[in-house]
Amino acid sequence: MYGPHPQPDEIPLREREDAMGAYLMMFAAVAVALPLPVINLIAAIVYYFVNRRKSDFIHFHSLQSLLSQFPTTLLNWGLLYWSLQIWLFGNCTICIEFWAYIGLVVFANIVYFVFSLIAAIKAYRGEMYYFFGIGSYCYRVVFKRH
């Protein structure tokens, strides 16, 4: 049993802005000028816990934004770790796998960036937007009524 699905014209502008804001947390690291992959995740977690009770619509988008951070955050951490091993500790050398991994990380970040921006715009318009895999899970978590 799932709760009622909010329609765009039923959602106040304030809620739409808050939902949009959830996706903008991906820029938190840029805002504090610290290139640490964890900053965005912390910002998304804080934003989620501050806003999740405001409405189902905000809850859905902030949860989706939070969960979508994990894959890229892990990949970025992996790149940071590998880079430090090469340039700081000298435990590894630059190899073809490293360049492939950089390519993967760049691709993942671009995908994440593009889809987050689309989701932010959709949220601002009061629409639902489902990320592959994560979206349906968030829908079940937020709109399921016991």
Place this chain on the structure above:
Amino acid sequence: MDFRLTIYQENHTVIVLDFPPLILFGNSEHSDLLLNNQNLFIMMKFDILHQEHYSRGELLLRSILGFFYILIPHGFLLGFLGIAAGVLHFLTFWVVLFTGRYPESWFEFQVKYQRWNLRVSARILNMADGYPAFGLDAEDDKTTLEISYPTEISRGLVLVRAFFGFVYVLIPHGLILGVLGIGVLFVNFIAFWAVLFTAKFPRSMFNFQLSYLRWSQRVSNYLMYLTDQYPPFHGEPDSEDAGENILDADVH
């Protein structure tokens, strides 16, 4: 949605004005006062209550141990909130640029954060007795800070502020506020002794410090995109006689 302001004049004529909504953030009591009273056009209400008597004991306690029991706990929390405020400020730039609106709840957060800062500043400058309350939603009967919510923010001005704010806001205002800041330190030192011996904060010294804080607040509001209004070069309150002919105002 626009607000309609109906003005009933003494000579029984009625003026009806339509204008964009100004949503006033603050506790409902103050908001009602602002909406129902004669101050509809005030962009910011910034005040610290001038007490009849000040506690000498608290003054000494604050002066000797204030760093430990006010600045450290409040500064710690305000530091973290300051990071959040900074992140939101950065994001607000982009949101305003694309939507022309300051997200309402972000605006509320910034105002509450500024209000907490004011609570602490008032105590540190010995302008108010009592321990400043913790929390963004805490209320304080000694200080008032309300900023009207602008439904639209100029995108062009946001760009100008972000790129040239340093030149046309920070340099002129910063220079004057810097000099006045030295004056505030001096005045605060004199006021300390005045309060210690007389238990009264001299009104002129109080007003000087209050003006300084209000002026700084206006500059901060402008740079944080909380208002489009360029800060005036003084610390006097927003004109309270803007609606002096208004006998009754109905907001529909």
